[in-house]
Amino acid sequence: MAHDLTIGRIAEAAGCKVQTVRYYEQIGLIPAPPRSSGNQRVYDDSAIHRLTFIRHARELGFPLQAIRDLISLSDDPNQPCDAADAIAKAQLSEVDRRIHRLHALRHELERMIEQCRGGRIADCRVLEVLSDHSLCETDDHSTPKER
Amino acid sequence: MAHDLTIGRIAEAAGCKVQTVRYYEQIGLIPAPPRSSGNQRVYDDSAIHRLTFIRHARELGFPLQAIRDLISLSDDPNQPCDAADAIAKAQLSEVDRRIHRLHALRHELERMIEQCRGGRIADCRVLEVLSDHSLCETDDHSTPKER
DNA sequence: TCTTGAACCTATAGTTACTGTAGACATTAC
């Protein structure tokens, strides 16, 4: 009987939109909660926990399918955790690639901003830099699939 | 004169799918090229250049709208480059936020993978870590809108 | 107590940035 958690409350707690919560319910990522007499969803704290888990994983780039897998693993905690481990490892190398590329971009963005100061487009390197292939060669070419 | 660049060639050169190129043409991000006698698109090197530009910007997280803006700026190089500068700056802070978060995640993923070795889900911290709010507090709470 | 405004409900359509499929025509390689 904590406090009555409405969908708005848990959405706010997890930092997402109300519709997103309903969407997650619809696709079976969170269980359908009981309803009040007036047909409104009533949650408990575990819902916040799960929703926060999902939002964190999402913000960090896990696709919903990976999250779904992790959740189903956590619902059955007697398995060996090779599967969770594999998901985490795959995610780690993806994260490394992103960090690498983002650092390269950061560098270029700073350079651009410096050089732009007061100039004209013609003198500005923003656009060149983005056409520059050197950004690629530092990194994978094997995985054109990104995000 | 150059070589006849088919859509397949430029897609390959830029590291994207053929359909993606047609899609960019359809939404007006790249100009419609001339056609061969058999109605197939024939490109020149500038198309590779523009397409590469777009792909780089996309891979680095620029939304198509920002790219569209940058392109239209570059087509008119006598303007002051405040606008390109503003786009770059906005992107920079976004990039910083992402890098920050990804580093936090990287750390946690490594910890998870360590702790997982040979264990069971019940002893594994992958799932806890992803529910952990401490990842948030290091970073923005003001911009729930992400990617 | 009544009322009004915010929050909730369902259902459906729209968004971004692609990706895939079908069925037909073109090109290239043997």
Add this chain to the structure above:
DNA sequence: GTAATGTCTACAGTAACTATAGGTTCAAGA
């Protein structure tokens, strides 16, 4: 010359939301 591969259009599908319409419920103030 024919078979494989590439390209064409048009349209449907995907992920992960986000917005809208039209209605109901709830909480707070007059």
